[in-house]
């Protein structure tokens with residue numbers, strides 16, 4: 096029988112790619128999203144691309160009544176919980192918003208799952224929980240030390256979910272720690288559509304490539320790395336989305352055990368510097384991306400990348416796409432949709 100997955104925040108950047116991959120893999124999908132950082136257009140496009148019929152419900156994860164309605168009206172087999180806010184800088188300025196949406200929203204969701212007997216959950220956590228690591232690759236058992244309220248909310252929800260999974264009969268959870276998701280679906284129909292001027296490297300370069308910003312500010316070229324710029328583990332959003340299908344497959348199989356909450360890194364295990372990313376973007380676009388060296392950004396870790404062996408062993412997943420493909424697909428989406436979904 097077809098299994099049904101609830102994706103909270105499913106209309107967003109990562110969520111829309113997950114919905115695509117779930118539908119392509121034969122799952123039915125229910126999306127709950129308040130569209131505070133997305134629009135229904137992404138899910139309409141996913142439906143068109145897959146010939147699928149995802150159910151789309153507008154609502155806030157902090158609203159218990161809407162959650163109870165979603166769980167009563169749909170027989171949900173597993174939840175992928177993506178809904179939340181994610182801007183590090185904003186979380187420092189307005190931590191209350193982050194604790195409210197990310198933590199209270201999650202507690203509310205887990206409470207509703209409990210009331211409706213839904214016991215499988217995948218949570219969107221982040222490599223940001225590791226803080227500024229001294230060594231890489233990062234394994235899941237390395238200490239967590241988030242440096243900002245956003246990272247704190249991710250670690251808190253991991254801990255809440257671990258406790259709830261231990262306490263509730265049949266609960267199974269996966270805490271997926273994403274490294275740096277970038278790129279877009281190969282169709283160029285769905286992709287990242289940030290509000291305002293983005294802080295992150297890929298969407299900022301995309302704006303420069305689209306002549307919406309004059310140049311990229313490279314935040315520091317005097318780090319102790321090969322070319323002096325910071326190193327991150329960029330992962331194609333399609334690889335990341337496929338990791339979620341594997342995660343749900345796993346939770347719904349007899350490979351998973353009840354009352355288990357596993358932390359799993361999702362990365363490529365490869366680090367790329369800002370200059371390497373810039374060069375890969377120039378190759379993808381076929382023209383130069385103007386840049387200048389700017390001061391370091393406060394709180395930036397010099398270098399880190401994942402060790403994703405647990406994802407391979409547990410879920411049978413590993414990333415397939417390289418940096419060239421990430422840049423090519425991100426640019427394909429952005430050049431076809433310079434104003435995103437036009438929301």
Ligand code: NAD
Nearest residue numbers: 104107108109129130131132133155156177178179219221
């Ligand atoms: P996104 O903003 O595109 O998606 C989040 C979605 O949640 C949006 O559609 C938004 O409208 C929705 N939403 C926000 N608050 C809500 C609420 N109260 N109720 C219901 N819906 C709500 O972001 P994304 O990049 O797709 O990130 C998805 C998840 O992955 C987030 O939890 C984020 O913290 C996590 N994550 C993202 C990254 C990244 O770099 N993009 C890295 C690590 C983890």
Ligand code: UDP
Nearest residue numbers: 294295296297299312313314325369392395
């Ligand atoms: N970065 C940059 N200019 C920008 C945005 C980011 O040089 O306009 C650098 C940033 O200092 C970091 C890397 O690019 O070293 C990745 O930044 P992003 O914000 O995308 O990811 P995060 O730092 O949160 O992992």
